[in-house]
Amino acid sequence: MASVTPTQARTGAPEAPRTLDRREGPFGEVVLRQRGGPPAAPGADGGGTPAAPVIYEIIANGCFLMDTSDGRSERLLIDAALDALPAGRAHPSVLIGGLGVGFSLARAARQPRWGRIVVVEREEAVIDWHRTGPLSAVSAAALADPRSEIRHTDLVAHLRTEAGQDTYDALCLDIDNGPDWTVTEDNDSLYSPDGLAACRDRLTPGGVLAVWSAQPSPAFEEALRNAGFSGVHTEEIPVVRGVPDVVHLARKGA
Structure with missing residues (x-):
């Protein structure tokens, strides 16, 4: 999984979702995406960027349906x-x-x-x-x-x-x-x-x-x-x- 980029660490910009799976079915396309992930590698001072919580999203026919952020x-x-x-x-x-x-x-x-x-x-x-x-x-x-x-x-x-x-x-x-x-x-x-x-x-x-x-x-x-x-x-x-x-x-x- 990709770590937080230096630009994201400096600006706090949200990480772009990563597509984990994409399927075409009888009712159209469904996609599983992930946001968040592990922290960046520690820097010279021993610190690192805190991990963002892992959130999974389901997209159907290009429209967001739900994610695991709340429930x-x-x-x-x-x-x-x-x-x-x-x-x-x-x-x-x-x-x-x-x-x-x-x-x-x-x-x-x-x-x-x-x-x-x-x-x-x-x-x-x-x-x-x-x-x-x-x-x-x-x-x-x-x-x-x-x-x-x-x-x-x-x-x-x-x-x-x-x-x-x-x-x-x-x-x-x-x-x-x-x-x-x-x-x-x-x-x-x-x-x-x-x-x-x-x-x-x-x-x-x-x-x-x-x-x-x-x-x-x-x-x-x-x-x-x-x-x-x-x-x-x-x-x-x-x-x-x-x-x-x-x-x-x-x-x-x-």
Whole structure:
């Protein structure tokens, strides 16, 4: 890995991301990049440039999707769904839509209350980065958990086919950038009336749908109500500036 250059050490300029892998798949190009890395070699005075934290980024079709710099909202996706389930429901099952950088899977595996944990991911490259690549640092323990299962398939197709007829106590969806900003056109259908109906059908009575979004969406809240969900509300991640990541929550009737 490249060290911090003298120019970066003097100016504090951020290091350009390094491409670790680039794949062309059925839904377009996906890229894994790294920022940060080890410190520069010590100088004559015995000192060196402090290491920048290693951050991995996933880019899809040229658009930034996510990185490993934070993860609060991805963890909230799991925590909020679990908290919203009816009290006393033992060992609830969860389907996580989108493996991403692995924060949601890792969070679910750390919580002993969850029973079966199924992750649906359509990009083979992303699965490889977790099983044998750099993202295993995030997800190795979770992948080794006997409750966990990775299914390599498209979530929308999975929900609507016979193979996806299993029901779950929670659906935690982190697909694209949320309902109002999708990189891949096909992902729009997940947030459509038909897509939300498919989600509702895959939930057990009283089950919870949790949807990650890069921004609040009153229109999506209304779409959830129109799709027959109750208890619709949104939880935000506090931010100093800019638009917060959010988790939209809704419950299927008992």
